[in-house]
Amino acid sequence: MPKGEFLLEVRCEEIPARMVRKATQDLGSRIFQELLNRQLTPREIETGFTPRRLMVALKKVPGREPDRSEELTGPPASVAFDAEGMPTKAAVGFARRCGVEPDELRRIETPKGEYAVATVRTEGRPTARVLAEIVPKAIAELNWAKVMLWGDGIGPWARPVHGLLALFEGETVEFELFGVSSGNTTTGHPVISPKSIPVSGLSNYKSKLRKRAIEVNFEDRRKTLSKGLAAAAAELGGTMVEDPSLLDRLTAMCATPGVVAGRVADKYLELPREVLIASLRDHQSAFTVEKDGDLLPAFLTLMDRADDPEGHVRRGNEWVVEARLEDAVFFYGEDRRKSLEERAAALDRLSFHEKLGSYAEKTERIVELCGFIGRQLDWQEESRDAARVARLMKADLITEMVNEFSSLQGVMGGVYAREEGRPETVWRAIYEQYMPQGSSDPISSTRAGRIVGVADRVDTIIGILGIGMTPSGSKDPFGLRRAAQGVVRIALEGEMELDLDLVAARAYQQYGSRLERDAEDVLSVWRPFLFDRIRHILGLSDFAYDEIEAALEVGATNLPDLRARVAAIHMVREEPGFRSVVLAAKRIANILRDAPEQELRADLLSEPAEKLLYQAYQNLKDDIKKAEQEKRYEACLRTMTSFADVLDRFFVEVLVMDENPDVRNNRVALLQAIQRSLSRTAGLTAVVVEKTGDGNGKAVNG
Amino acid sequence: MNSFQDLILKLSEYWAAQGCVLQQPYDLEVGAGTMHPETFLRVLGPEPWKVVYVQPSRRPADARYGDNPFRLGKHYQLQVILKPSPSDVQALYVKSLEAMGIDLALHDLRFEEDNWEAPTLGAWGVGWQVMLDGMEITQFTYFQQAGGLELAPVSAEITYGLERITMFLGRKRSLYDIEWVPGGVTYGQVRHQDEVEFSRYYFELADVEFLRAQFDGNEAEAGRCLEAEAVLPAYECALKCSHLFNVLDARGAISVTDRVALIKRVRRLAVACAKAYVARREELGHPLLDTEALEAG
Numbered sequence: 001m002p003k004g005e006f007l008l009e010v011r012c013e014e015i016p017a018r019m020v021r022k023a024t025q026d027l028g029s030r031i032f033q034e035l036l037n038r039q040l041t042p043r044e045i046e047t048g049f050t051p052r053r054l055m056v057a058l059k060k061v062p063g064r065e066p067d068r069s070e071e072l073t074g075p076p077a078s079v080a081f082d083a084e085g086m087p088t089k090a091a092v093g094f095a096r097r098c099g100v101e102p103d104e105l106r107r108i109e110t111p112k113g114e115y116a117v118a119t120v121r122t123e124g125r126p127t128a129r130v131l132a133e134i135v136p137k138a139i140a141e142l143n144w145a146k147v148m149l150w151g152d153g154i155g156p157w158a159r160p161v162h163g164l165l166a167l168f169e170g171e172t173v174e175f176e177l178f179g180v181s182s183g184n185t186t187t188g189h190p191v192i193s194p195k196s197i198p199v200s201g202l203s204n205y206k207s208k209l210r211k212r213a214i215e216v217n218f219e220d221r222r223k224t225l226s227k228g229l230a231a232a233a234a235e236l237g238g239t240m241v242e243d244p245s246l247l248d249r250l251t252a253m254c255a256t257p258g259v260v261a262g263r264v265a266d267k268y269l270e271l272p273r274e275v276l277i278a279s280l281r282d283h284q285s286a287f288t289v290e291k292d293g294d295l296l297p298a299f300l301t302l303m304d305r306a307d308d309p310e311g312h313v314r315r316g317n318e319w320v321v322e323a324r325l326e327d328a329v330f331f332y333g334e335d336r337r338k339s340l341e342e343r344a345a346a347l348d349r350l351s352f353h354e355k356l357g358s359y360a361e362k363t364e365r366i367v368e369l370c371g372f373i374g375r376q377l378d379w380q381e382e383s384r385d386a387a388r389v390a391r392l393m394k395a396d397l398i399t400e401m402v403n404e405f406s407s408l409q410g411v412m413g414g415v416y417a418r419e420e421g422r423p424e425t426v427w428r429a430i431y432e433q434y435m436p437q438g439s440s441d442p443i444s445s446t447r448a449g450r451i452v453g454v455a456d457r458v459d460t461i462i463g464i465l466g467i468g469m470t471p472s473g474s475k476d477p478f479g480l481r482r483a484a485q486g487v488v489r490i491a492l493e494g495e496m497e498l499d500l501d502l503v504a505a506r507a508y509q510q511y512g513s514r515l516e517r518d519a520e521d522v523l524s525v526w527r528p529f530l531f532d533r534i535r536h537i538l539g540l541s542d543f544a545y546d547e548i549e550a551a552l553e554v555g556a557t558n559l560p561d562l563r564a565r566v567a568a569i570h571m572v573r574e575e576p577g578f579r580s581v582v583l584a585a586k587r588i589a590n591i592l593r594d595a596p597e598q599e600l601r602a603d604l605l606s607e608p609a610e611k612l613l614y615q616a617y618q619n620l621k622d623d624i625k626k627a628e629q630e631k632r633y634e635a636c637l638r639t640m641t642s643f644a645d646v647l648d649r650f651f652v653e654v655l656v657m658d659e660n661p662d663v664r665n666n667r668v669a670l671l672q673a674i675q676r677s678l679s680r681t682a683g684l685t686a687v688v689v690e691k692t693g694d695g696n697g698k699a700v701n702g
Numbered sequence: 703m704n705s706f707q708d709l710i711l712k713l714s715e716y717w718a719a720q721g722c723v724l725q726q727p728y729d730l731e732v733g734a735g736t737m738h739p740e741t742f743l744r745v746l747g748p749e750p751w752k753v754v755y756v757q758p759s760r761r762p763a764d765a766r767y768g769d770n771p772f773r774l775g776k777h778y779q780l781q782v783i784l785k786p787s788p789s790d791v792q793a794l795y796v797k798s799l800e801a802m803g804i805d806l807a808l809h810d811l812r813f814e815e816d817n818w819e820a821p822t823l824g825a826w827g828v829g830w831q832v833m834l835d836g837m838e839i840t841q842f843t844y845f846q847q848a849g850g851l852e853l854a855p856v857s858a859e860i861t862y863g864l865e866r867i868t869m870f871l872g873r874k875r876s877l878y879d880i881e882w883v884p885g886g887v888t889y890g891q892v893r894h895q896d897e898v899e900f901s902r903y904y905f906e907l908a909d910v911e912f913l914r915a916q917f918d919g920n921e922a923e924a925g926r927c928l929e930a931e932a933v934l935p936a937y938e939c940a941l942k943c944s945h946l947f948n949v950l951d952a953r954g955a956i957s958v959t960d961r962v963a964l965i966k967r968v969r970r971l972a973v974a975c976a977k978a979y980v981a982r983r984e985e986l987g988h989p990l991l992d993t994e995a996l997e998a999g
Contacts, residue, residue: 013792013813014812014813014814014815014830016815017814017815018815051813146817146828148827148828148844148846148856149844149846149853149854149856150786150787150844150856150858151786151787151788151789151855151856152786152854152855152856153786153854153855153856159828160787160789160844162789190792190793190796191796191806191807191811192806192807253812253814254812258810260810260836284836301836303810303835304810304811304812305810308810309808310808312808312809312835313809313810313835313836315835315873316809316810316834316835316836316837316870317835317836317837319837319870319873320835320836320837320870321836323771323772326771327772354959
């Protein structure tokens with residue numbers, strides 16, 4: 001085993017796939033951090049896992065702790081030493097506690113007087129001893145989403161622990177945890193290769209496990225599984241329908257990434273593609289295979305073993321898959337015995353939320369809201385489609401298929417609408433109503449879909465906020481954050497020039513007396529909630545937080561417009577004069593804080609610098625206003641930069657707080673006018689700029 | 703190939719050989735083997751216990767008039783409790799599969815996360831569904847709480863779904879085709895009429911007023927028994943309430959708000975029985991604590 005190498009393996013019963021990867025990384029960083037705290041910093045760290053083992057390897061760890069010397073302060077010198085300077089009883093006691101001889105005590109001067117001190121030298125311990133202390137603690141203190149006890153009440157941990165391999169430079173690091181003693185062996189598969197295997201170090205460990213077809217490295221395992229899947233798909237004459245999250249999940253669930261390729265009867269291909277994929281994925285964690293865009297009657301999934309010598313694994317999986325698909329065929333047949341319209345009529349019996357009424361009521365509210373949104377956008381035809389969509393969009397919640405596969409909600413409604421021969425704009429909008437789901441998902445492809453998407457989500461958000469269930473911390477049972485994120489993305493990417501505050505207010509109205517909180521209260525929660533999502537999403541497109549804040553100060557919930565303002569600041573902020581204007585705007589805001597509105601009179605202007613500023617104002621104000629109205633925000637900001645020089649000169653030469661109240665008030669009025677001009681496009685004061693660099697540093701505080 | 707009764711015989715024999723008490727089904731309608739007092743009450747407190755039994759388990763809402771090849775209103779569970787959970791419990795389980803004649807060198811056996819929770823029993827546990835070649839064949843749970851009480855020692859519960867295992871291993875297309883007797887009577891011949899008539903009862907015939915009155919009556923009776931410190935009779939009444947609730951539910955006689963209230967009432971009984979049982983065992987001096995017989999297996 002290489003010098004400085006530490007190898008740890010915790011063997012246990014199967015840890016859930018969703019927890020094990022992060023836990024292993026945590027375990028690695030905990031041990032690393034503890035070593036770092038003791039100046040035993042490893043050069044490299046490697047982690048790996050299977051469902052039954054967590055592995056951490058640290059390389060080039062120093063062999064022992066550095067020696068330490070520490071000064072401990074004891075009693076005051078007057079107490080510690082007698083008239084002859086000999087240590088007193090108190091000093092002897094202190095020295096004993098510190099483990100030094102009384103004559104080794106020294107005196108030091110402190111702000112509180114003279115004290116006795118002892119220098120305590122501690123010899124560094126061998127790393128193996130340190131590891132024996134920190135490793136069991138790091139294992140025991142891992143954070144799990146769910147823990148359990150076992151046996152007589154041992155634990156808590158994610159699952160029972162059965163074995164500990166801990167080696168430093170080839171020697172066992174001895175400790176005990178959960179009644180298990182550490183050692184220098186591992187084991188293979190619990191059924192196929194359960195015997196103890198002696199291990200000398202990391203590379204020996206990995207090669208011995210590999211010989212038993214166990215791969216502890218997650219990435220390597222995924223690569224092997226992915227290759228195996230691709231090869232099996234090719235053998236079936238097609239390619240695999242990719243599903244990265246399923247691949248990750250399967251990789252975390254196995255030690256040996258084997259592939260099962262199964263076939264199903266051709267008749268199941270009559271099921272819609274979506275159903276086939278969902279059934280295989282949700283029930284059997286299986287991939288589908290396609291050729292030229294059509295699914296093949298086959299599936300691919302994981303087996304946690306290298307081979308299937310007698311075909312039992314394949315036949316077993318095929319049997320289960322057929323049973324599941326048989327169910328799906330049954331549901332599909334049942335569902336089509338009623339039209340979506342008939343199902344929608346039964347939505348009054350499906351509760352949306354006990355305080356917010358049924359899905360029939362929700363449907364009515366969405367229909368109304370679609371009209372409202374359509375009028376705001378002047379998307380007339382699309383909003384008529386949207387209203388038709390809204391009447392049908394929740395009908396699939398009472399189909400057998402969605403009952404069985406909740407992941408198919410929306411999609412199933414779309415499929416059934418398509419089969420009923422409804423126009424593409426309608427079935428697509430139903431189909432895509434829950435898009436986007438994740439941050440990389442596209443939004444609905446149709447305008448009608450975007451309208452219902454916004455209406456449905458705003459209705460939910462306002463309803464849930466309205467009964468006082470504001471998400472907090474990790475608690476967001478109704479997924480309001482995701483809903484709001486959806487609204488923001490649909491409005492932005494769908495170019496919906498929509499005042500979302502108005503939509504929210506309208507959504508509130510439609511609940512009538514159902515909501516417990518009053519409108520103002522709800523909207524005051526809605527706004528920061530929405531703003532947080534806006535910040536997050538605009539932040540993802542490389543806009544700086546201060547650019548977003550500046551635009552949000554204008555308060556627009558028309559998101560494409562907001563984005564245009566943010567983009568304008570982003571483009572213009574490095575241009576000459578902009579920095580100066582921002583500083584001036586901040587200075588103006590300071591001066592004007594709380595100042596009452598004053599009337600501006602040209603005849604009261606006397607100083608050349610203020611006349612010049614007034615002149616500039618007269619020249620620029622209309623251009624600025626016009627540029628803002630025409631949404632040419634970059635031009636608007638650039639025009640403002642023309643104020644830079646005259647404003648700088650004004651602040652150098654003119655004292656706003658003149659003794660003469662008329663002069664003073666007039667100067668305030670001039671600055672108020674300028675401030676109004678400078679707040680077109682964005683709140684410039686929110687933009688962060690360097691305060692020093694060109695001599696204007698002091699002006700900021702003016 | 704295993705018949706239905708082969709499976710019962712082999713698993714019972716295997717677990718009896720591991721020192722389990724070979725018990726019999728509880729003589730009341732229950733929804734799962736967990737509700738048998740041999741599980742629900744024995745897992746409480748410090749006394750060790752090992753038991754195996756078959757429990758016919760009634761799920762009225764799953765009844766399908768004998769038409770559905772995969773679903774039943776009553777199915778048979780084989781249930782094992784090992785308390786405290788031995789450290790080699792997974793290995794013991796794996797050997798039980800070998801005792802059934804499954805050669806694991808040729809199959810894919812995986813333990814996938816599946817935690818169990820029974821709100822009406824105030825109980826939850828952590829564990830897996832055990833997958834054999836892609837089929838769920840067993841539910842494996844470490845009990846953490848029952849009747850609202852934290853458990854230590856912890857029991858391991860192993861529940862085999864007998865129909866599904868027999869069907870899967872025999873690659874049958876329908877439950878009703880599985881052989882109950884090797885080469886003889888089928889599951890359908892034994893049970894089909896039962897499924898048809900009880901489906902009719904659960905969905906069409908059951909008298910809602912009568913059932914509700916029974917529920918109220920049993921609840922009151924449970925209370926009386928608890929006051930008289932007769933824990934086991936009280937628990938029987940609680941079980942009856944639980945089954946009555948399931949029938950009412952299948953009958954479509956329970957509204958959403960109703961449902962929450964009824965579940966609460968059953969839970970309250972279960973929790974009270976659990977507490978009373980723990981107290982009673984303590985009074986009795988935990989007679990099983992020193993039993994050498996349990997070690998003999």
